[in-house]
Amino acid sequence: MPLTKLRILTDRMTGAERRLGLRTLVALSSLPLFGVVAAFGLAPDTNTLDTPPESITEAIALPSLGTARNASFVRESITQSGDTLSSVLSRMRIDDLEIQRVLSTDAVHQLASSIRAGKRIQATTSQDGQLLSLQFERADGANLSVRRQGDAFVAEADDQLIESRVVMRSGRILSSLFGATDSAGIPDKIASQMTDVFSTSLDFRDDLRRGDTFSVIYTVNYRNGEPVGADKLLAAEFVNAGKPLRAVLFRDQSGREDYYTPDGESLKKGFLRSPLEFSRVTSSFSNSRKHPVFGFHRAHTGVDFGAPTGTRVKATGDATVAFAGRKGGYGNLVILRHHSGYETYYAHLSAFASGIRPGRPVNQGEVIAYVGSTGASTGPHLHYEVRIGSKPYNPMTIKLPGSAPLDVAQRAQFLQQTANWSEKLALLRGTNLAALD
CATH class of the missing domain: 3.10.450.350 (Nuclear Transport Factor 2; Chain: A,)
Incomplete structure (x- = not known):
């Protein structure tokens, strides 16, 4: 229809007719919008409770979980009171033969005698249970790592x-x-x-x-x-x-x-005043003393220090071990040979320190043995002598070199x-x- 005729018709419409036409136009223009909104809703009074659920099953291919040929496994344990290294490794299901091989390693053998509660031990094994390595958490100093080398084991400190x-x-x-x-x-x-x-x-x-x-x-x-x-x-x-x-x-x-x-x-100084840290003198040096075991009087060629069995005995000066073994009434005895012809005797010992043997040098203050009651002794104590040219002198009064x-x-x-x-x-x-x- 020509634009001129449309304007004429519009002009001839009454006010009421124009208002009715405007409402109709607005309503028709709104239909697409509400139609879109309705597409995302539900019709009133729709019941969804009766809709049956539907299960969909789909097969999914999983990757292979095969174990690698060179796989290793790590086991860990905390040492407990009363544990030995052997018992800890057994608790970790390490093979008995492997345990014996590990314990034969020098560094591990030393650790085994001083194991403490609350320390971590970690073992790495192969798929078939063969022990590959161990790591020990020590009380002080560096951790100790032990690794397999053929049929044996080697140990090294890890101080990084x-x-x-x-x-x-x-x-x-x-x-x-x-x-x-x-x-x-x-x-x-x-x-x-x-x-x-x-x-x-x-x-x-x-x-x-x-x-x-x-x-x-x-x-x-x-x-x-x-x-x-x-x-x-x-x-x-x-x-x-x-x-x-x-x-x-x-x-x-x-x-x-x-x-x-x-x-x-x-x-x-050239010599310590005492070979024990803490003790008491129970019998002094004497030219004539009634022997507590034999009952007759004889010279007491040294000083007796009373101390519990197992008390550490220290070298009173730098020396070389001249004798370490059992000798008559002395029981277990260590003789140290010092410079300038001095010798010191340590008798009635319960045990010798590790590595103490003739020919080995020792430093002043180094532990050489432990107090005991071996030989002609009535109780645990250390008999200590100082000799010069085989002649005994009173250890408490002799002037010793510096x-x-x-x-x-x-x-x-x-x-x-x-x-x-x-x-x-x-x-x-x-x-x-x-x-x-």
Whole structure:
């Protein structure tokens, strides 16, 4: 229809007619929109409860789960109280023959005798159960890794994750040394090192006084941020009855380590005052004593130290083992041959330390045996003698040789290396010490 005619018709429509036409146009234009909306809804009063469910099953192909020929399996266990290394490995279902092969490895054999509760052991085996490797979490120091090599096993320390940190602590004695070090949080290993360092100048059996103070600087090993054990005493001060004793560790160019005063004087005397850390003299040196076993009088050529069976016996000086075995009334006996013709005897022993045999060199303070009651003995004690040219002398009164001093070159190196520890000891000395027991 021509546009002119449409306008004329529109003009002739009444107002009511125009309103009706407009409503119709709006309604028709809305139909597509509501139609789209309705397509996504449901008709009123539609019942969906009666619609039956329909299951669709489809087969899906799964990949093959075949085991690789060289697959390995890892087993892990935590050592418990009363465990042996053999029992832990048996609990992990390791073959008995494999266990025996592992235990025959020297490093593992040493670990087996000192296994502690709460440590992790991890074993890797092949598909048929053959042991491939072991990893031990040790109480201190590096982990020990053991790997298969043919029909045998080899062990090596894994120290990549070990970190050493310096710790400084102080304490005051109220009743006992180890009670005070425990209260100060100082490990027994460090306390023992401190007694060793000062043992040539201080008798820890008789010389301790209430109120004595001490300070120690030492290292602690950490693995993955967790402490795994104390390591080494770096410096120490012990004030006994108002008299200060100080020690710092010095390592020379050859790697040998010894303790000195901050002024460079050696603390390592020619001989220790006692071969035991803690004991009591039960029988002194005498030219005539009634023998407790035989009943007649005879010379007592040494000093008897009373101590429990198993107490560690230490070499009183650098020496070479001249004898280690059983000898008459001495029972189990170790004889050490020192420089300048000195010999020391250690008798009535319950056992010898590992590796103690004639010809082996030993260092001062090294454990050589353990207290016992073998031979002509009425109870556990150590009989200790000092001889020069086969003639016995009183170990408590004889004047024994000292250690050689540092030479000029070593002294300069010493002062440079130990200045830091001396300063830290002075810092600890200036702090207020809490009463510790």
